[in-house]
Structures are given as C-alpha cells and as structure tokens.
Amino acid sequence: MGNYKIICFANQKGGVGKTTSALNIAACIARSGKRVLFIDSDPQGNATSGLGIVKRTITHSVYDLLIGRANWETTAINTNVRGLSLIPSSINLVGAELELVDEADREYRLRNALRGAEARFDYIIIDCPPSLGLITINSLTAAKYVVIPVLCEYYSLEGLSQLTTTIKHIKRLYNPNIELLGVLVNMFDGRLNLSIAVLEEIKRHFAGKLFRTPIPRSVKISEAPSHGMPITDYDRNGKGAAAYSAVALELMKRCESGGN
Ligand SMILES: Nc1ncnc2c1ncn2[C@@H]1O[C@H](COP(=O)(O)OP(=O)(O)OP(=O)(O)O)[C@@H](O)[C@H]1O
Ligand SMILES: [Mg+2]
Structure with missing residues (x-):
C-alpha cells in the first residue's frame, strides 16, 4: 500500500472529456x-x-475482473504506446452492474x-462511464485518487457537488484512502466570458485542486482517437x-507528493 498511484477519471456528466483526458x-x-x-471501465469502450x-x-x-473470473495479469494487453498496457472494455460490461447486484463484495x-x-505498474489510470453506478463505485473503491474533468459551463458546478458528495460516501463506506487529486478544465475557450466566469467559480470552490493548464478545444484532440x-x-x-x-507533469508531481 502506501503511496500507490491508482487514478480514476470520473464525472457522471457525459461528454466532458473523461476518456480523452485519461487516455492522453x-x-x-x-x-x-x-x-x-x-x-x-466504460461499456462504450471509447478508450479501447x-x-x-x-x-x-x-x-x-474489465467484465472478467468484475465478475471475478480473471485478474489484471490475465487481462492486460499491450498497446501501440510503449509502456502503456490496457485492460479493455467489452460490451458485456453493460450487464455487469445488474449481474453484481446480489453479489457479496x-x-x-x-x-x-x-x-x-x-x-x-507505476501508474494505473481508470476511465469511468458517465454514471455513478456500480462500475464507477468499483473504480472509486479501487483508486487512491480521483481526477474530475469538467467543462466551463453553467451546469458544471452542480454536477461537481453531486460528485464530491459521492466521493465522500465512498470514503466513508468503502475506501478511506480516496482523495480528490484535481479538477481538470477541458475544452476551454478563453474568448468566452462564460468560460472565464465559470473558471473563476471552480477556482473558488476547489482552490488548490484545479490543474494549472486548461485543455483547449481542439479538432486535433477529437480526431486522434479515430487514428488509434x-x-x-x-x-x-x-x-x-x-x-x-x-x-500530466503536474499530475505526476501531485502524486509524488502524496496528493497535494
Ligand atoms: N479538448 C477537446 N477538444 C475537442 N474535442 C474534445 C476535447 N475533449 C474531448 N473532445 C471530444 O468530445 C467528445 C466527448 O469526449 P470524451 O469521450 O472524452 O468524454 P467522456 O466524458 O469520456 O464522455 P462519456 O461520458 O460519454 O464517457 C468526444 O467526441 C471527444 O473527441
Ligand atoms: Mg468516456
């Protein structure tokens, strides 16, 4: 145990850049x-x-892991990125939440x-589906840290408070080690007043937790996955x-210093 680095990218809101950010x-x-x-861990399998x-x-x-049929050693495969292994998603993950409902643990x-x-592995990164269901709960229970990607939109803060409440529940019920590592602003457009206003608001709520560099909106970022x-x-x-x-540098620094 100790300073293990399992980081979960979570937000129940869809399309905020969990997968894009986790993967990159x-x-x-x-x-x-x-x-x-x-x-x-998302049945959509976008990261895969x-x-x-x-x-x-x-x-x-990941389905085999949740169902208790396999562990990381028998499921991890190599990717084209050197040093990056993957436990892929599959469509049968859709049913996993229901199958697990009555299971112990x-x-x-x-x-x-x-x-x-x-x-x-030095780092384990988990991409969550856009829900707070059992798959996300499993991910938050396994993780040491959470990164929350957000868009600078009006409703972002509402979603954030729901998510931080969930993290508190997880901390109390299943995983006392879980910690918010950071909030990552994605698809930022510094020309929009609303983006700047929401960014200020996020800064106020998550003082030291906001990653310094926002991810800009970029067509190249959205094209990259279709080229694998x-x-x-x-x-x-x-x-x-x-x-x-x-x-990534800032995230590694925070992890090395135990989350701060
Ligand atoms: N910085 C960015 N610039 C441009 N497009 C982006 C950026 N980040 C993400 N996208 C695009 O926005 C869409 C949603 O991103 P992504 O799939 O990463 O979000 P998500 O939170 O994982 O979604 P879901 O909740 O469905 O899992 C994708 O089409 C992605 O290519
Ligand atoms: Mg996703």
Missing part, C-alpha cells in the same frame, strides 16, 4: 518512462478503440482483481499535446 494523460506518463496500466485496439479481437476485459471486485498490480493514437503522437507539436503534457 496516460500516454504522456508512459512516454515519460513510467509503466502505466489503463483500465477502460482510441488506443487502436480492435474490439472484436478482445478475449478478456460487489463494490470491491475491481480492487481485488488489481491486487499486486501496483508492484508491476494519443494526441502526443497524432499532433505532437500542437497545443493539445502541449496542454496534456503539462497536465
């Missing part, structure tokens, strides 16, 4: 020479395909399946790659 940050961390395991994995070739997935399945993985590449490979000199590299 994981790739940046791997690029810096660390060993990284990425867990795609974004990493260039063809879904019909998958034999094992249903909140701890992912944590149990990851036992020993901290010794093999992280932004640092697809458009290595662009502003998206620069922003994600900066955030």
